[in-house]
Amino acid sequence: MKKITLILLCVGFAVNAQVNNYNVGDVVDDFTVTDIDGVEHNL
Numbered sequence: 001m002k003k004i005t006l007i008l009l010c011v012g013f014a015v016n017a018q019v020n021n022y023n024v025g026d027v028v029d030d031f032t033v034t035d036i037d038g039v040e041h042n043l
Contacts, residue, residue, distance in 0.1 A: 030042065030043065031043055
């Protein structure tokens with residue numbers, strides 16, 4: 001039970017850190033990601 005609680009706590013902090021970086025409507029830089037099939041996607 002302690003392991004599950006620790007994992008959930010860590011995930012919660014990670015998600016919160018990502019959400020706090022940008023506000024709704026902020027413009028972000030263009031970036032490219034590669035999917036598991038090796039196909040690049042420009043976003």
